[in-house]
Structure formats: C-alpha cells, structure tokens
Amino acid sequence: MRAALAAAEAAAAAGEVPVGAVVLLNGSIVATGANAPRALRDPTAHAEMLAIRAAAHALGRDRLEDCDLWVTLEPCAMCAGAIAHARIARLYYGASDPKGGAVEHGPRLFGQPTCHHRPEVYPGIGEAEAGALLRDFFRSRR
Numbered sequence: 001m002r003a004a005l006a007a008a009e010a011a012a013a014a015g016e017v018p019v020g021a022v023v024l025l026n027g028s029i030v031a032t033g034a035n036a037p038r039a040l041r042d043p044t045a046h047a048e049m050l051a052i053r054a055a056a057h058a059l060g061r062d063r064l065e066d067c068d069l070w071v072t073l074e075p076c077a078m079c080a081g082a083i084a085h086a087r088i089a090r091l092y093y094g095a096s097d098p099k100g101g102a103v104e105h106g107p108r109l110f111g112q113p114t115c116h117h118r119p120e121v122y123p124g125i126g127e128a129e130a131g132a133l134l135r136d137f138f139r140s141r142r
C-alpha cells in the first residue's frame with residue numbers, strides 16, 4: 001500500500017485526483033498506476049486500469065489470476081469490471097467511496113450474478129492516509 005500511496009501522491013502533484021494502484025505477483029510489484037485521465041486525455045485512465053494494463057503487458061498475458069491489486073480508493077464500476085476480467089486474485093483497497101465505488105457501494109459488482117470472477121476483497125488498508133490525500137486534494141481545489 002505504501003507504493004500505491006506514493007503513486008496517489010504523484011497523481012496529486014500532477015493535478016489529478018490522487019488515486020494510486022499497484023499489481024503484485026508473489027509479493028513483488030509488477031506494475032504501478034497513478035490516476036491520469038487529464039494528462040492522458042483518457043477518461044478510462046484510472047490508476048487500476050493503468051496498473052492492470054501495465055502488469056498484463058509486463059507479464060505477457062491477459063489473465064492475472066496469481067496477482068494482487070492494491071489501490072488507495074474503492075474501485076469504480078469500470079475498474080471493478082477490469083479487475084474481474086483480469087481475474088485478479090486479491091483486491092486490497094484503502095478509502096471507501098460511497099459516491100463512486102462499486103465494490104461495497106452502488107452496483108456492488110463482484111456480488112452480481114453476471115460477474116464471473118470475484119477476487120478476495122480486503123477493504124480499509126491504509127484508509128486514513130488514502131482518505132487524507134483525497135480530502136487535502138479536494139480542499140485545495142475549492
């Protein structure tokens with residue numbers, strides 16, 4: 001989670017909403033993603049999407065069933081969908097997101113019968129720090 005938080009800080013420094021993600025294989029970081037929809041002019045460039053894409057590319061395969069994803073914020077519906085498609089084994093996330101989250105809020109994607117892969121989910125990891133990053137970011141925007 002330390003690396004994911006560092007990626008979130010990098011996103012904030014670049015003027016993006018501070019969310020960071022890392023993909024791990026056997027405890028080693030395979031890929032990192034920092035939220036960057038503005039910089040990349042890509043509305044799908046969420047931290048999780050970038051980390052999953054980079055991990056799949058680095059490992060040379062589309063299924064990451066032996067990988068874990070750590071992200072500082074509860075994934076949205078798009079990212080939760082990508083996590084299911086990638087067959088991520090375990091999802092660890094920091095802050096809950098009642099407005100945009102899709103794991104424990106909103107569509108609760110992994111609980112839907114149309115979701116064919118459910119990762120093990122561990123919420124609230126590094127929650128205080130991840131939440132503080134987001135709060136500071138939005139406070140500084142007002």
Ligand SMILES: [Zn+2]
Pocket residue numbers: 046047048075076077078079080
């Ligand atoms: Zn997302």
